[in-house]
Amino acid sequence: MIxxxxxxxxxxxxxxxxxxxxxxxxxxxxxxxGVTSLGNCAFHECAITDITMxxxxxxxxxxxxxxxxxxxxxxxxxxxxxxxFIPFWEIYNESFKITVMPxxxxxxxxxxxxxxxxxxxxxxxxxxxxITLRVSVY
Numbered sequence: 001m002i003x004x005x006x007x008x009x010x011x012x013x014x015x016x017x018x019x020x021x022x023x024x025x026x027x028x029x030x031x032x033x034g035v036t037s038l039g040n041c042a043f044h045e046c047a048i049t050d051i052t053m054x055x056x057x058x059x060x061x062x063x064x065x066x067x068x069x070x071x072x073x074x075x076x077x078x079x080x081x082x083x084x085f086i087p088f089w090e091i092y093n094e095s096f097k098i099t100v101m102p103x104x105x106x107x108x109x110x111x112x113x114x115x116x117x118x119x120x121x122x123x124x125x126x127x128x129x130x131i132t133l134r135v136s137v138y
Contacts, residue, residue, distance in 0.1 A: 064087035
């Protein structure tokens with residue numbers, strides 16, 4: 001569990017490679033409300049399969065979850081901004097999906113939105129390819 005404060009100071013960001021490269025030893029993480037950004041490769045090579053993003057997360061660096069066996073990421077708020085490569089680059093799980101709240105903005109939500117319960121979201125990965133993610137409503 002990531003603390004919401006350290007020595008009385010509120011945790012507002014998880015830095016580049018904060019938990020990355022730990023050899024898959026981290027199996028779960030709780031991101032506290034109040035964290036606004038996740039850095040580049042913050043959870044690279046962690047064994048996390050499910051994680052919930054609080055509504056306070058507004059930006060995510062590239063490849064935040066690179067080489068993680070993620071099954072689901074639940075976002076409690078709107079789509080955060082992404083820097084360069086998307087945060088979900090090289091996730092090794094073909095059934096990976098994103099779950100969002102019904103009133104969430106972004107995430108490739110169909111326009112007009114007609115209360116669909118799921119859709120595909122295709123994102124460009126600069127100079128590499130496009131990837132398609134499955135998005136479901138919570």
